[in-house]
Amino acid sequence: MGISERKQRQLEEVRATILKQSWQIVEEEGWEALSIRKIADAIEYSTPVVYKHFESKDAILEAFSREGYDRLANQLATAKASQASPDKQLEAISAAYWRFAQEHPKHYQIMYGLGIPTCQMVRDIPEIRQVSDLLHTAIDEAIKSGKNPDVDGHLKAKTFWSILHGLVAMTMISAPGGPEMARRTLDDAVQGFIKALLN
Amino acid sequence: MGISERKQRQLEEVRATILKQSWQIVEEEGWEALSIRKIADAIEYSTPVVYKHFESKDAILEAFSREGYDRLANQLATAKASQASPDKQLEAISAAYWRFAQEHPKHYQIMYGLGIPTCQMVRDIPEIRQVSDLLHTAIDEAIKSGKNPDVDGHLKAKTFWSILHGLVAMTMISAPGGPEMARRTLDDAVQGFIKALLN
DNA sequence: TACTTTTGCTGACAGTGTTAGTTTTTTATC
DNA sequence: GATAAAAAACTAACACTGTCAGCAAAAGTA
Numbered sequence: 001m002g003i004s005e006r007k008q009r010q011l012e013e014v015r016a017t018i019l020k021q022s023w024q025i026v027e028e029e030g031w032e033a034l035s036i037r038k039i040a041d042a043i044e045y046s047t048p049v050v051y052k053h054f055e056s057k058d059a060i061l062e063a064f065s066r067e068g069y070d071r072l073a074n075q076l077a078t079a080k081a082s083q084a085s086p087d088k089q090l091e092a093i094s095a096a097y098w099r100f101a102q103e104h105p106k107h108y109q110i111m112y113g114l115g116i117p118t119c120q121m122v123r124d125i126p127e128i129r130q131v132s133d134l135l136h137t138a139i140d141e142a143i144k145s146g147k148n149p150d151v152d153g154h155l156k157a158k159t160f161w162s163i164l165h166g167l168v169a170m171t172m173i174s175a176p177g178g179p180e181m182a183r184r185t186l187d188d189a190v191q192g193f194i195k196a197l198l199n
Numbered sequence: 200m201g202i203s204e205r206k207q208r209q210l211e212e213v214r215a216t217i218l219k220q221s222w223q224i225v226e227e228e229g230w231e232a233l234s235i236r237k238i239a240d241a242i243e244y245s246t247p248v249v250y251k252h253f254e255s256k257d258a259i260l261e262a263f264s265r266e267g268y269d270r271l272a273n274q275l276a277t278a279k280a281s282q283a284s285p286d287k288q289l290e291a292i293s294a295a296y297w298r299f300a301q302e303h304p305k306h307y308q309i310m311y312g313l314g315i316p317t318c319q320m321v322r323d324i325p326e327i328r329q330v331s332d333l334l335h336t337a338i339d340e341a342i343k344s345g346k347n348p349d350v351d352g353h354l355k356a357k358t359f360w361s362i363l364h365g366l367v368a369m370t371m372i373s374a375p376g377g378p379e380m381a382r383r384t385l386d387d388a389v390q391g392f393i394k395a396l397l398n
Numbered sequence: 399t400a401c402t403t404t405t406g407c408t409g410a411c412a413g414t415g416t417t418a419g420t421t422t423t424t425t426a427t428c
Numbered sequence: 429g430a431t432a433a434a435a436a437a438c439t440a441a442c443a444c445t446g447t448c449a450g451c452a453a454a455a456g457t458a
Contacts, residue, residue, distance in 0.1 A: 007404090032316060036446060046407045048448075057446065113372055115312035117231055158369070158380070159388045166365020170357070173312055181357070189358045189392075196391035206435090235415060245438050247417075256415065 015053045017043050022060060026106055031116040034060075061110055061118065066127045068107035072100050073130035080134065086142035087194050093138055094164055094190045098183065101168040112165065114172055135161055139197075146198035156197060163189050214252045216242050221259060225305055230315040233259075260309055260317065265326045267306035271299050272329035279333065285341035286393050292337055293363055293389045297382065300367040311364065313371055334360055338396075345397035355396060362388050 021042035025034050036057055040047040054060045079096035083089045101108045109116055139157040143149055167189065171182040220241035224233050235256055239246040253259045278295035282288045300307045308315055338356040342348055366388065370381040 035444085037444085047446090048408095049406065051447075052405085112368070113314035115317045116314075117316055118314045118372075155380075155384055155387055158384045159366075159391075162365035162369045162384065162388065163362055164365070165369055166361035166363070167358075169311070169368055170361045170364055173317075181354075185354055185357045185361065188354055189361065192358075192395035193388075193391060196395065234413080236413085246415090247439095248437065250416075251436085 011053075014043065014045070014049070018050060018053055018060070019063060023064070026064075031106065031109060062125065064107065065110045065118075066125055068104065068111045069125065069127035069131055071104070071107070072097070072111075073127065073134060075100050076131065076134050080138055086138070086145045087198060089138055090142055090160070090194055090197075091190060093135070094160075094186060097164045098168065098186055101172070105172065108168065108172070112169065114169060132157075132161075142194070142197055148198075151197070160193060163193060210252075213242065213244070213248070217249060217252055217259070218262060222263070225263075230305065230308060261324065263306065264309045264317075265324055267303065267310040268324065268326035268330055270303070270306070271296070271310075272326070272333060274299050275330065275333050279337055285337070285344045286397060288337055289341055289359070289393055289396075290389060292334070293359075293385060296363045297367065297385055300371070304371065307367065307371070311368065313368060331356075331360075341393070341396055347397070350396070359392060362392060 018039060022034060022039050025038055025042065034057075036047050036050050039050055039060075043049070054063070075096045076093050079092040080089045083092045108114070110118060112118075136153065136157045139160060140153045143151055143153055143156065164186075167182060167186045217238060221233060221238050224237055224241065233256075235246050235249050238249055238259075242248070253262070274295045275292050278291040279288045282291045307313070309317060335352065335356045338359060339352045342350055342352055342355065363385075366381060366385045
């Protein structure tokens, strides 16, 4: 009965090929150039085959969005683990966040809907929780280690995330002065935030 | 020879109607629902007429983007003028920035390409300079009034703008806890920023 | 081999931005 | 007022898009 297993394998193989070829199109021509027909052409199947694996084009975008959040969470986690003190951890996290956006701009764009029509419901993608939780715990730990342990961690986590995203987004849409200037801006903002956080 | 003047007037009238009807479509159905054919239908002309007034759909989007930056600049200017001390001015500016995004979310979306395919070249829209200049002078004045007059104004202005945009963008794409929570986050971040700015 | 199920393809629908070519309307001249 | 010239607007198409119903082909089962 290994026959249905082979079918299963082939099915997932096609699914993987769809994602792989889609990604190549996105990297080469950008998100707006990604179309179902182009995907079908690349995987050498007809268009309805794509719909056997993904309910809609939005579902494909969502898959990449999830993948992006997953990778981001991992990179933030290793960055956090690389440091001992909570304030150094926050610095490492912000650096990793920035690096992720620089190295995977296409991913970042769908994740945050920067200039491309995003799949709605970005919010309830479960992979986002990983990132959210990580930031929250990092902030909470930093607060505990600071001189003012009764600040609102939820509020501070939101602020932190907003600062990070704000700088990345502004850099992506205006992109002047190269990433050098933006990187210095990020460091400045994060330093100020941490200082205020720890009192 | 008032005949060509009347023509001119009629021409600009049609142009204004295009923008007006387009805006109504956007408000009612969102940016992704705005199409040339729908505009043509609304203004009761055929599609090529739209192209007599706007080179492309992107040009229409750009017009709204410019309008948005123009209004934002005005609102920030009056907010700034409402306060005397530089730190209060920064507070007023951030509040006005927030208010603009809340009251004109559709405008904000094209201006910063949040989830909609933006006209590229967002950066060299001249109206942006108004906003940019205003923020820079406000920051510079605050720096002069502070205890540390040799901090990098350009850097701080970028940070300030990024914080503002970051909070607005995060609120728009995730939109949890209502604007109440986000507003508190903004106040917190801005307070921290101003404190660090003035030393 | 005959039947059934799965799989994939063709072709269509309704929509998009954009433009070439043609018709209608308006203007100026006689 | 009729007529030729210029301006304006329209029709129809091209090349796309996401999506899906209906049909042909291949694969599995008996």
